[in-house]
Amino acid sequence: MNLKVKLMNWSxxxxxxVLSRKLASRxxxxxxxxxxxxxxxxxxxCVTDLSDTMVRDDEIAVSSxxxxxxxxxxxxxxxxxxxxxxxxxxxxxxxxxxxxxxxxEINSIIEDIVSNALTQAEVAYFVSGVFNKxxxxxxxxxxxxxxxxxxxxxxxxxxxxxxxxSIGGIAGNRTTPIIVAICASTGxxxxxxxxxxxxxxxxxxxxxxxxxxxxFSYEKLKQIVEKIGACLAWGGSLGLAPADDKxxxxxxxxxxxxxxxxxxxxxxxxxxxxxxHIIIDIPYGFSAKVETKEEAKSLGxxxxxxxxxFNMKVKTLLTDGSQPIGNGIGPCLEINDIxxxxxxxxxxxxxxxxxxxxxxAQLLELTGKAKxxxxxxxxxxxxxxxKALHKFKEIIEAQGGKVIEQKLPKINxxxxxxxxxxxxxxxxxxxxxxxxxxxxxxxxxxxxYLYKKRGDKLKKGEKIMTIYSESNEKLKNAWExxxxxxxxx
Amino acid sequence: MNLKVKLMNWSxxxxxxVLSRKLASRxxxxxxxxxxxxxxxxxxxCVTDLSDTMVRDDEIAVSSxxxxxxxxxxxxxxxxxxxxxxxxxxxxxxxxxxxxxxxxEINSIIEDIVSNALTQAEVAYFVSGVFNKxxxxxxxxxxxxxxxxxxxxxxxxxxxxxxxxSIGGIAGNRTTPIIVAICASTGxxxxxxxxxxxxxxxxxxxxxxxxxxxxFSYEKLKQIVEKIGACLAWGGSLGLAPADDKxxxxxxxxxxxxxxxxxxxxxxxxxxxxxxHIIIDIPYGFSAKVETKEEAKSLGxxxxxxxxxFNMKVKTLLTDGSQPIGNGIGPCLEINDIxxxxxxxxxxxxxxxxxxxxxxAQLLELTGKAKxxxxxxxxxxxxxxxKALHKFKEIIEAQGGKVIEQKLPKINxxxxxxxxxxxxxxxxxxxxxxxxxxxxxxxxxxxxYLYKKRGDKLKKGEKIMTIYSESNEKLKNAWExxxxxxxxx
Numbered sequence: 001m002n003l004k005v006k007l008m009n010w011s012x013x014x015x016x017x018v019l020s021r022k023l024a025s026r027x028x029x030x031x032x033x034x035x036x037x038x039x040x041x042x043x044x045x046c047v048t049d050l051s052d053t054m055v056r057d058d059e060i061a062v063s064s065x066x067x068x069x070x071x072x073x074x075x076x077x078x079x080x081x082x083x084x085x086x087x088x089x090x091x092x093x094x095x096x097x098x099x100x101x102x103x104x105e106i107n108s109i110i111e112d113i114v115s116n117a118l119t120q121a122e123v124a125y126f127v128s129g130v131f132n133k134x135x136x137x138x139x140x141x142x143x144x145x146x147x148x149x150x151x152x153x154x155x156x157x158x159x160x161x162x163x164x165x166s167i168g169g170i171a172g173n174r175t176t177p178i179i180v181a182i183c184a185s186t187g188x189x190x191x192x193x194x195x196x197x198x199x200x201x202x203x204x205x206x207x208x209x210x211x212x213x214x215x216f217s218y219e220k221l222k223q224i225v226e227k228i229g230a231c232l233a234w235g236g237s238l239g240l241a242p243a244d245d246k247x248x249x250x251x252x253x254x255x256x257x258x259x260x261x262x263x264x265x266x267x268x269x270x271x272x273x274x275x276x277h278i279i280i281d282i283p284y285g286f287s288a289k290v291e292t293k294e295e296a297k298s299l300g301x302x303x304x305x306x307x308x309x310f311n312m313k314v315k316t317l318l319t320d321g322s323q324p325i326g327n328g329i330g331p332c333l334e335i336n337d338i339x340x341x342x343x344x345x346x347x348x349x350x351x352x353x354x355x356x357x358x359x360x361a362q363l364l365e366l367t368g369k370a371k372x373x374x375x376x377x378x379x380x381x382x383x384x385x386x387k388a389l390h391k392f393k394e395i396i397e398a399q400g401g402k403v404i405e406q407k408l409p410k411i412n413x414x415x416x417x418x419x420x421x422x423x424x425x426x427x428x429x430x431x432x433x434x435x436x437x438x439x440x441x442x443x444x445x446x447x448x449y450l451y452k453k454r455g456d457k458l459k460k461g462e463k464i465m466t467i468y469s470e471s472n473e474k475l476k477n478a479w480e481x482x483x484x485x486x487x488x489x
Numbered sequence: 490m491n492l493k494v495k496l497m498n499w500s501x502x503x504x505x506x507v508l509s510r511k512l513a514s515r516x517x518x519x520x521x522x523x524x525x526x527x528x529x530x531x532x533x534x535c536v537t538d539l540s541d542t543m544v545r546d547d548e549i550a551v552s553s554x555x556x557x558x559x560x561x562x563x564x565x566x567x568x569x570x571x572x573x574x575x576x577x578x579x580x581x582x583x584x585x586x587x588x589x590x591x592x593x594e595i596n597s598i599i600e601d602i603v604s605n606a607l608t609q610a611e612v613a614y615f616v617s618g619v620f621n622k623x624x625x626x627x628x629x630x631x632x633x634x635x636x637x638x639x640x641x642x643x644x645x646x647x648x649x650x651x652x653x654x655s656i657g658g659i660a661g662n663r664t665t666p667i668i669v670a671i672c673a674s675t676g677x678x679x680x681x682x683x684x685x686x687x688x689x690x691x692x693x694x695x696x697x698x699x700x701x702x703x704x705f706s707y708e709k710l711k712q713i714v715e716k717i718g719a720c721l722a723w724g725g726s727l728g729l730a731p732a733d734d735k736x737x738x739x740x741x742x743x744x745x746x747x748x749x750x751x752x753x754x755x756x757x758x759x760x761x762x763x764x765x766h767i768i769i770d771i772p773y774g775f776s777a778k779v780e781t782k783e784e785a786k787s788l789g790x791x792x793x794x795x796x797x798x799f800n801m802k803v804k805t806l807l808t809d810g811s812q813p814i815g816n817g818i819g820p821c822l823e824i825n826d827i828x829x830x831x832x833x834x835x836x837x838x839x840x841x842x843x844x845x846x847x848x849x850a851q852l853l854e855l856t857g858k859a860k861x862x863x864x865x866x867x868x869x870x871x872x873x874x875x876k877a878l879h880k881f882k883e884i885i886e887a888q889g890g891k892v893i894e895q896k897l898p899k900i901n902x903x904x905x906x907x908x909x910x911x912x913x914x915x916x917x918x919x920x921x922x923x924x925x926x927x928x929x930x931x932x933x934x935x936x937x938y939l940y941k942k943r944g945d946k947l948k949k950g951e952k953i954m955t956i957y958s959e960s961n962e963k964l965k966n967a968w969e970x971x972x973x974x975x976x977x978x
Binding site for chain 2: 008009010011012013014016018021028031032047049050051052053054063089092093096119120121122123124125127128129131132133250253254255256442
């Protein structure tokens with residue numbers, strides 16, 4: 001049937017359509033049934049709400065998620081049809097029951113996730129199935145390919161597109177902007193896209209956003225990269241592997257991240273981005289995502305196998321993830337760390353610099369920019385000479401911003417030791433949570449500054465960290481969490 | 490904060506609140522965040538939608554699900570607070586990871602399901618966990634108790650409250666109204682509540698509703714039972730074990746029904762209903778929910794163990810579930826079968842009568858109404874003498890209806906055999922689906938009438954069934970399904 005669109009200013013977090021009760025009853029559509037809305041060349045699946053007053057019998061009101069997807073105008077005619085339970089439901093049931101899925105079945109699930117034909121609850125069943133029953137190597141390849149094909153594909157003209165990824169989980173650890181600046185200063189093409197924080201104190205996109213916009217259309221991004229050779233953008237709005245974003249939304253509800261999905265999530269984005277040479281940082285250790293070296297090795301091997309299958313040069317690097325890296329945790333605090341390194345200030349965080357140089361060196365060697373064993377020399381040279389800083393400024397300016405050191409908020413609290421002691425551990429998860437409670441990443445200036453690291457000896461009364469916040473209440477919450485959770489011991 | 494309620498005529502299928510974007514941003518509430526709405530003595534958790542136009546900064550618009558729960562009036566002040574992820578998320582993660590849950594953890598999950606603090610996706614993770622990792626006997630007991638405690642509890646004064654349950658899955662098989670009529674005619678108290686169909690062609694509530702209303706408040710139901718000794722009501726609106734309804738909503742998305750949940754679902758309703766003596770019908774065989782006798786036995790044992798723990802006399806009966814029982818499948822068709830039996834008409838379905846008498850006899854003996862071995866004699870006597878019919882009329886009239894045989898629709902299609910053959914199977918699931926496609930249970934007169942059963946020999950051109958529908962289109966769909974699915978072979 002055809003219905004007239006009634007525009008509403010209403011965001012529901014998912015595509016929703018409102019029909020009149022009378023119409024719905026006549027055409028046998030019930031509340032929360034799925035309907036397909038179709039406009040020449042575009043389709044979206046919605047859940048149905050009902051009303052006696054919001055719409056007339058010949059009208060359909062839609063949430064902003066539908067408006068954006070279909071680009072609708074008031075009174076435009078829209079084709080509306082009820083749709084049966086998607087076939088992919090049966091494949092999800094298969095996976096939950098421990099059976100192996102075929103390429104076609106995985107495609108069907110991923111397509112239905114992207115078109116919104118599956119609800120979050122149905123996606124949760126899929127995630128549970130993968131979590132509990134795992135996936136074979138073939139299934140993981142199929143899932144990766146399916147997810148890569150679920151959105152647009154990048155087409156940069158360079159034969160070498162350098163990329164870098166960290167599986168995350170470590171507080172601070174903001175190596176990406178440094179690596180991109182150094183690599184791009186050697187002439188490598190590095191159209192780097194990053195995510196925002198999900199459970200961490202900040203993601204690379206949150207951090208770079210302190211200095212400049214990070215949200216671009218694909219066309220604009222291409223212009224920047226063609227001019228500067230690199231970018232530091234948010235990947236979220238580009239439409240690369242959109243199935244992944246919807247899966248992550250559901251995974252974060254319970255904080256589950258099954259390994260096949262982790263692999264497919266990262267590799268599908270790399271394929272869609274057209275990356276050819278990739279280093280993947282797998283930090284492991286106490287309070288990291290991966291706790292043991294064996295697990296890290298096994299995961300690394302799987303990344304490299306997937307890379308080989310998809311004709312990409314992938315090198316995984318197992319790094320120390322047993323404590324935060326860098327001093328600042330939180331967007332402004334982390335950008336200041338980065339600027340200190342690029343400016344080669346005396347008080348720069350040496351652990352972050354060392355790790356960034358190490359990863360850069362590996363990428364320079366992998367791409368052939370440096371000969372085997374010479375990557376570190378080249379990387380260090382680009383950093384010390386100021387060429388990396390120069391390239392960084394070019395990137396930030398091309399994205400419409402300016403490189404400025406960030407002032408920190410007056411609402412803060414220094415934390416002192418109450419006895420002499422030697423630091424045995426700093427818990428990544430707890431430090432992240434502490435920074436989040438202080439307001440990070442939404443409050444850009446909020447977070448934690450660490451003065452000491454594991455192995456450091458402290459005297460009673462010595463300053464161990466400062467908590468920064470934009471509100472007294474959040475500072476209080478963070479402080480209470482610090483006391484109860486003991487992130488440092 | 491306090492916000493003024495703005496009434497909207499809007500059903501979203503779940504409690505939803507709409508806040509102004511400006512207010513939401515000020516108090517740091519994001520789209521799809523959970524908020525608690527509180528009115529003296531009542532609370533509900535909602536997800537948040539955002540709008541610039543639907544509400545002002547001091548207003549909150551709510552879906553009808555909230556209105557009904559909190560009984561709100563226009564401009565009433567409502568306390569609105571953001572709420573963190575519930576603790577129960579961690580317990581769901583524990584179960585998904587295969588750990589055993591404590592009583593307190595299960596309580597927390599069930600409370601959050603009832604108060605809507607968990608989304609359907611989070612509930613799906615819980616269902617998946619139970620499906621894949623199972624539950625111990627202790628966990629199943631705790632789950633049952635927790636679910637029974639999640640709503641109101643019945644308090645009939647009689648020391649014996651008789652009850653009957655079937656785990657379902659068999660097309661037709663409408664024994665309940667017959668059992669209730671016979672038992673109540675012997676003086677047993679039997680406040681029977683039943684469900685509507687989820688995936689079947691009809692539930693007992695759908696069938697009884699052909700003759701009279703089935704949707705009562707608990708107070709009204711009590712009045713009926715005190716006067717007549719029995720009722721045949723819909724359990725859905727009574728508020729018995731409401732957690733169960735929300736779990737079932739999520740289970741049906743994927744059509745999963747983990748055994749511990751099946752056990753807890755049924756037994757929690759019985760506990761909340763105050764039942765003391767219960768027979769549970771476990772049909773098994775080809776195309777039934779339980780396929781083998783061993784599974785049926787094992788399930789039966791678990792029901793009886795749970796009953797023992799909760800001080801209820803529970804007897805499970807393993808019956809033949811390998812084909813439909815009775816001739817009619819669909820609300821009106823099934824009620825006609827029942828009336829034929831109560832009126833002892835010649836063309837009554839003998840298989841349905843036999844099974845009903847058998848189950849009744851067991852319940853009469855279990856409750857002590859009949860001595861061991863004498864139940865069948867008493868049951869048959871009450872049926873043949875017309876006393877059961879008389880009691881059935883009393884129940885239907887007390888519920889505001891009248892006992893009338895139902896006319897069937899003119900839109901129908903007879904199905905004939907195209908060769909001589911002997912029926913080897915009749916598939917319950919396919920017959921149910923066939924009746925549903927014809928319009929059952931929403932279209933009360935739609936469904937299937939079977940003339941033959943397994944073992945019957947048919948000649949070419951003999952009538953095997955009639956499909957009834959209220960629309961030519963649905964009849965066509967049903968017919969096409971018949972041809973492609975071959976429900977009888």
